[in-house]
Amino acid sequence: MGALGHHLVTHIPASLSPNDTKLWEDIHPLIETEGLEAALLKHAPTASLEAAIVQSTGDFIAASEASIISEVFNKTRTLRLTNLIPHLLKPGTGIPIVTTNYDRLAELACEEAGLGVDTMFSGHFAARLEPEDSYWSFCRQVKLVGKNVRYKFAPKANVFKPHGSLDWYHREGNPVRYAGILPLPRLIITPGLNKFRSGYESPFDKHRERGNDAIDKASRFLIIGYGFNDDHLETHLTPRIKSGVKTVILTFALSPKAREIAIDNKNVIAADFREEAGTVGSRFIINGAELFYPGISYWDLDGFVKGVLSA
Known part of the structure; x- marks a missing residue:
């Protein structure tokens, strides 16, 4: 969070409106002294300033994520979660993982350990938020045992991201998942006073609800x-x-x-x-x-x- 705060101080676009510039001048000194979340809790950003913060946050984390993914693919790094997964119980419904991180390293770690990953999006290129389609895509076998139907699912993890993900974008009023970079607003929730409000919008609401349900169980x-x-x-x-x-x-x-x-x-x-x-x-x-x-x-x-x- 400290590195992200420093990045925002030095990279927030200079093309902010006069009102946003004035507000940012109140916020950014506090980031260095009190931390990112404390600064944004004291001064709620406007929608336009929040959009600039989200864009800069996404750029910063995406660059770090790309470096780590390259190391994994070049076999110079093994993610810690990948090493943990063989030691976990693997329920037929999937291992529940709740993460507040925007990066996709949890998903990568699971796939490197041989698990599928259910993020409630369906599709390989422009994926849509369709929890049921995503759920059934992991079904591998159906058997009738007496009068009961039994389903066998591929081993998987259910990754819940109540704060969003680098591959979630806002497209024509709906969330879409795309692995690359798009000229669209990223769907990630930054710290601060606006966090709670944003958490009740799609797709954050579905991930929050499913994540909390996993916690309850x-x-x-x-x-x-x-x-x-x-x-x-x-x-x-x-x-x-x-x-x-x-x-x-x-x-x-x-x-x-x-x-x-x-x-x-x-x-x-x-x-x-x-x-x-x-x-x-x-x-x-x-x-x-x-x-x-x-x-x-x-x-x-x-x-x-x-x-x-x-x-």
Whole structure:
């Protein structure tokens, strides 16, 4: 988020209207001192300024995403999620993954691990938001067993993106998914006061609803790099954790809210990076107590897979 904020400060188009320019002059100093989300919460952008922020955000993340995808295809990088997937239970309905990231690395990681990916869009070039068509496209076999019909689906992940995706565009009043770059508005929700309003528009609403439904039905949570600062998910996720659902939180640095949840709920185990007296390792929160373990990196998904799941 810090790198994105710096990019916006230096790349927001100079062709803004006078009113947007004045508003941006109020916003951008706060990005450097208080962070992107805090700045946009203090000053809600106009529709035109928000469009400029969305465009610049998409350009920045797309460039970073393209670099990572190239490394994956050149076999110089394996995504951490790809290494995790073999260790996960794979229900016939699909592995639910809820991500607030705009990039498509979760989808790529799943496909690299041999899974299909259901994003509720149907079509290969100009895909439409058609959840039912997308769902049934993974059906591979139908059997009549007695009086019951049984369906067999290809192994897949259901990726829910309540904040949008780099390949979602607004086209003639409807969302369309296209893998390349189009001269159309991207459908991504930026932080700030307008986030909650935008979340109730298509296709964000469908992804938010399905993501929250997956959260409501989950018997376990593995939470990676999430700060518990999103209103679209918090009305479901935090109450479920507080109800006793077993939860593991892995991140580089626990946010204040994430740390509070880990301290207050004994069903939560959290790990983040810690350095003490020149020694690096992992800080754990277990049963509300903080513990430091030097020399291990279980806060990192790679370290967690190698040290815990592969042990």
